[in-house]
Amino acid sequence: MIKSQITLKQLEAFSFVVDMGTFRAAAGALGTTQPNISSRISALEAALNVTLLYRDAGSVRLTTKGKELLERTRDVLRAGEALLEAAGRQELIEERLRLGVTELVACTWLQSFLRQLRREYPNLRVELQVDLSRQIEERLREGQLDLALQNGPFTSRATGERTLSSETYVWVANEEVAKSLGGGESVGRFFKRAVLTHARHTTAGNALHELAKERGYDAGKIVHSSALSACLPMVSEGMGVALLPKSLVQGELDAGRLKLPNADWIAPPLAFFARFNADRAPRFIEKASDIAGNIRPPAKEDNKNL
Template structure:
């Protein structure tokens, strides 16, 4: 029997999925020459080519298309075999994780700690970005798991609910506006620091503002919520942010909650991945759900 091993089949599947030896090498945490060597060895043992390489592009041969189906079955069976041992130390590799800044600013550290305790031999390649960019990374396979807010323009195979995160208006105590119920003109007297353009919260605040034609406001959108929080602390404006992002600042008195009776819809978060994801990716989504519910004030979706 040919001495075909699981690494060769995993490499075959990744090159086929990603369409690139370089990207497959990044995904498998190895080098491009190693990927080339594994494919060459697989083809030598099969006695036939599974893919053609031309100017950096990869195209499966008809034989390769047939064998890819079988290779996926073997890789999935091996993943199930290892998972059945119920010993998570056996899993190694890289989890390419994408999160939004809200998660990075709130419960990312306890999540990574819980993930490390569960899968000590899995390394995390972390990306912090806007939710729309994380969706793109998920579908071009540069990410394995995305922890992000909806709604989504394109559905993933699996979306594990992580809960809803309500908004609150906040401002620096030095503004002196935190003790009374505020009207829109009260808020509009200050720059309003918001999420980036094109996000749902920005659009909802813009629509809300349109209802007060006689009282325009200066919206200051930002892709960096940490900077937005710091600017609010410095009194450079008021902000409407997920409460979990500013909880510590509220406790320490750096910010105070403002009594304005409208907020954008709570952000609903999900752990998203493909249904063909390896066991440790699927379990990483479950760990995210466990951490998001645990003592974080997250509203659990029914």
């Protein structure tokens, strides 16, 4: 047996520097200092007797040998995780998961996801970011997030992507407003007052503006909110009719505080995904996406819409 002078921390530092682009960024991601990262990689290069990285001003580049050994490095790190999983010792995985979610996820099923994740990985540290889907997508692409639970559409594909169940939309109003709408099903009667919904460049927002254009409704009545939770008190106070995901308003509907007015149009379902960079993700990130998929499995109808 060959006595190894290589440690997992050294391999981890090498992988993170490549992924993050700088020693400073890798140190921040690993919760250590830049000199520590530099020391680990220097020790790794000395043990292997190769140069893995070119150190340029403010950035790093892989050498030819570094490119060759990078995937081997990732294989070793993933094998280490697999060993702990096979032994049933996931509590020894003391890593950080940088998780990005949309507000709808945060307001509905995030807690169920985090509880299951904690049962599987008790010592995993989760750093949560809640934002608009397009901002989450940008951070995932730049390597600032490890896993995104978000809705489409996307401007780029992630190498790891799992389809989750979609969110259906409903029209809601408080009891007083619902009565004032009268009979019929035309969405046009909603435009006699404020129409509350998602931020402007979302699937629902775009679809609503397209509908207004096609049918000649007053698009100036559409009130967008980047904070979905802010729409709930507004519609409850009678400020207008709202087009919102059903899961967000289900509690208010069950309690009778909001009503479902008849409508001849509804926005298409909001498709959700668990997304990560599979080419560089540790096993626990892929496992976390599996947990999301188990909590929110796609229905056959979802697959037809995607």
